Every structure is written in C-alpha cells, then in structure tokens.
Amino acid sequence: MATLPARAKALEEHDGGELVLVATSGLVARRYEVSSVHQDITSGKFYRISLPALHERGGSAQGFVLVEDGRDAGRSEPVEDLSVAAERALQDEMPGLIARAIARNVVKNRVANEAGEESAGLEFLVNFASAVLENADVRSWSTLPDTIHLLRVPLPAGEHRVKVRIESAHGGVLGSRDIGPVNISAWRPVVVGLHWIQ
Numbered sequence: 001m002a003t004l005p006a007r008a009k010a011l012e013e014h015d016g017g018e019l020v021l022v023a024t025s026g027l028v029a030r031r032y033e034v035s036s037v038h039q040d041i042t043s044g045k046f047y048r049i050s051l052p053a054l055h056e057r058g059g060s061a062q063g064f065v066l067v068e069d070g071r072d073a074g075r076s077e078p079v080e081d082l083s084v085a086a087e088r089a090l091q092d093e094m095p096g097l098i099a100r101a102i103a104r105n106v107v108k109n110r111v112a113n114e115a116g117e118e119s120a121g122l123e124f125l126v127n128f129a130s131a132v133l134e135n136a137d138v139r140s141w142s143t144l145p146d147t148i149h150l151l152r153v154p155l156p157a158g159e160h161r162v163k164v165r166i167e168s169a170h171g172g173v174l175g176s177r178d179i180g181p182v183n184i185s186a187w188r189p190v191v192v193g194l195h196w197i198q
Contacts, residue, residue: 019153020191021066022191037131061149061174078147
C-alpha cells in the first residue's frame with residue numbers, strides 16, 4: 001500500500017477520477033455529573049458541588065482500508081478526534097463552572113438564612129432542597145462520532161466494486177462494509193461516507 005507522500009504524488013499526477021472516503025467511527029465522549037456533598041459542622045448546612053466529567057464510550061476503529069476490485073487501494077488518515085476536542089473544551093470551561101457552582105451555593109445559603117429568620121424548620125428545608133436540586137450541566141452533542149477519517153484514492157473513470165475494511169488499533173479486522181459498484185467520473189470526485197459503531 002502506498003505511503004501518504006506517494007499517494008499525494010499519485011493524486012497530483014492522476015488525470016482520471018477520484019474517490020473520496022469520509023469515514024466516522026464510534027461516538028464522542030459523553031458528559032455525566034460528578035457531585036460532592038459537604039456539611040458545615042458549625043451551622044449544619046449542606047453544600048453540594050456538581051460538575052460535569054467525560055465518559056469515553058469506545059468502539060472506535062483506528063483505520064479504514066479501501067478495497068477496490070479486490071485490491072487494497074489505500075488506508076484512511078485520521079483528521080479529527082472529537083473526544084479529545086470535547087476534553088479540551090471541558091478543561092477550558094472548568095474554572096468558570098467551578099466559580100458559578102460556588103456562587104450558586106453562596107446565594108442559596110443567603111436565601112436559607114433569610115428563611116431561617118422566620119422558622120428554623122423552613123431554613124433547613126430551603127437548605128436541603130437547594131443541595132438536592134444542585135445539578136451539573138451535562139448537555140453535549142452525544143450523537144457526534146468519536147473520530148473522523150479521510151481517504152482520497154485516484155481511480156480511472158468507470159464502474160468499480162468498492163469495499164471498506166475496518167481495522168482496530170492492533171491491525172485486527174473489526175468488520176467490512178460493501179459500498180457496492182461506484183461509478184467514477186473523470187470530471188469530479190465521487191464522495192462516499194461510512195459510519196462505524198462497534
């Protein structure tokens with residue numbers, strides 16, 4: 001199978017058609033809530049901090065091999081890892097999320113203190129309810145793929161039988177997908193898409 005520079009050179013010199021494979025794999029890491037509850041031993045009040053964390057969902061393929069008319073025509077290159085991007089985004093957001101969680105606890109404590117001026121039981125109920133109702137924002141694009149791969153292969157114009165072999169990190173075969181007959185045009189690239197979830 002040709003190396004990446006060799007494939008780029010072949011594409012540059014090729015005057016026929018081109019097949020572009022856009023393959024996505026797995027599902028992006030999903031946010032979930034991590035909470036900790038603390039009690040002030042002097043006042044008896046409860047404080048809860050809830051923050052989002054990421055759960056890796058796995059099931060991603062590490063490579064897609066295009067099989068054209070029974071021969072390996074090229075291997076995909078990863079172009080984006082969305083779980084890594086989600087981790088970076090969460091790390092960037094975390095200082096603000098922590099500051100807002102602390103600020104909410106301060107405001108809720110003040111409301112509980114004001115309620116306590118009327119009734120000690122009411123102060124306890126307001127404090128307890130505010131601790132129970134404190135939740136992290138775990139909204140995220142949970143249906144996005146984990147990784148995006150791309151492959152460009154020069155092919156002569158005409159009909160070609162195309163399959164995609166899906167490979168694991170260790171080179172093992174996870175499965176294959178039959179794309180079927182693809183009609184390659186000499187005038188414009190033909191784009192095929194594939195999504196793999198194990």
